[in-house]
Amino acid sequence: MKKNNNPIISFGEFIEGKEFKVLNERAVRASSGIMLLFGIFAFINGFILKNYSVIPYIVGFLLLNFLVGVFINPKFAPTMFIAKWIVSKQTPLYVGAIQKKFAWSMGIGLSAVVFLLSLQLITNPAFFPPVCILCLTCLILLYFETAFGICIGCKFYFLAIKLKLIKEPKRRPNCTGDSCSIK
Numbered sequence: 001m002k003k004n005n006n007p008i009i010s011f012g013e014f015i016e017g018k019e020f021k022v023l024n025e026r027a028v029r030a031s032s033g034i035m036l037l038f039g040i041f042a043f044i045n046g047f048i049l050k051n052y053s054v055i056p057y058i059v060g061f062l063l064l065n066f067l068v069g070v071f072i073n074p075k076f077a078p079t080m081f082i083a084k085w086i087v088s089k090q091t092p093l094y095v096g097a098i099q100k101k102f103a104w105s106m107g108i109g110l111s112a113v114v115f116l117l118s119l120q121l122i123t124n125p126a127f128f129p130p131v132c133i134l135c136l137t138c139l140i141l142l143y144f145e146t147a148f149g150i151c152i153g154c155k156f157y158f159l160a161i162k163l164k165l166i167k168e169p170k171r172r173p174n175c176t177g178d179s180c181s182i183k
Contacts (some may be wrong), residue, residue: 010073011104012097020171022094023074025149030083031074032145035062039139046121047132055118055131062138063111070104096173102160103153110138151175 012021018096042058045051069077075084115133121127143151154175160166 008073009071011070011101012074015094018094021097022173023097023100024084024087024092025085025095026090026093027080027083028074028095028100028151029080029146030086030150031077032105032142034079034082034147035065036139036142038062039135039142043132043135043139046135048112048130051126052118052121052125055135056115056170059111059115059118059135063108063115066104066107066111070108074100074104089153095175098169098173099154099157099175100151102157103151105155106156107138107141109133110141114138 010021012023014020015022038058038061042055045054045058065077065079069080074080114131117127117131117134121131141152144152157166161168
């Protein structure tokens with residue numbers, strides 16, 4: 001049975017030699033770096049300059065990026081589109097897509113909450129502490145992915161499997177450096 005490798009709506013793609021969908025880890029890390037830059041810009045505007053009006057726009061863009069990536073296809077997410085172009089000359093490093101989808105879904109949740117709170121922040125500065133804490137959480141997650149190739153959302157995915165909160169996939173996906181193998 002031949003697997004459809006070019007669907008428009010899909011998280012990841014099948015490649016030769018892998019029995020599960022994969023993403024190019026180099027592009028994912030570059031995409032995280034782009035999102036990290038946007039996040040730092042939003043954080044500086046809010047925390048240092050007290051310019052809260054910029055935050056909903058930036059977080060809204062990041063939310064849109066995650067929504068497109070999870071519900072349509074990561075290759076159409078704006079930051080992944082740019083990231084793929086940036087790393088196009090590098091040899092792809094493929095990792096399992098299922099855990100990345102879980103991590104990006106966490107990104108949807110975090111950015112949706114920050115987006116809604118940041119809309120309130122414009123008129124009520126009392127919302128600053130939760131926005132600040134959640135924004136810092138996002139920045140830390142993006143930093144670990146970008147700088148070290150450690151996907152903390154992926155770690156939560158495998159923890160959820162271990163705790164039997166979610167069902168283990170039929171085929172065990174790989175992570176960078178086999179860091180997510182469960183013994």
